Amino acid sequence: MATAKKTPAKKAAPAKKVATASAAPAKKAAAKAPAKKRTPNAAFMKALTPSAALAAVVGAAPLPRTEVVSKMWVYIKKHGLQDSVNKRNINADDKLKAVFGKAQVTMFELAGLIGKHLK
DSSP states (O other): OOOOOOOOOOOOOOOOOOOOTTHHHHHHHHHTSOOOOOOOOHHHHSOBOBOHHHHHHHOSSOBOHHHHHHHHHHHHHHTTOBOSSOTTEEEOOHHHHHHHSSSEEETTTHHHHHHTTBO
16 A cells, blocks of 8 residues: 655635625624714702802802803803913912812812802
8 A cells, every 4th residue: 555645735825804795784884873862860960059159150040060060161261260381270260269279270170179069
């Protein structure tokens, strides 16, 4: 019996990946799926009464937290209280010092400091 000599198989070039017809539409369908509409959290939408110090800035009428923050930013921009070098800092005037308790705060502290003045 003669032994068959095994010859090494030639390596084939790596096959190119070809997108199949069924894979491409699936990606497009997933991308075009309508996004779920976000519903606001009820805790943020509850109208709260501002303290006297905060009412001097945003008004005395009960407002949701989101509106209080928006009105604070309107006041800050109107009076030019954003720090010119670092826009994340807010320089407090007399009305805001009563709310913040210090001369300068960062925009990240704003919501926490406002929360203390809402009932």
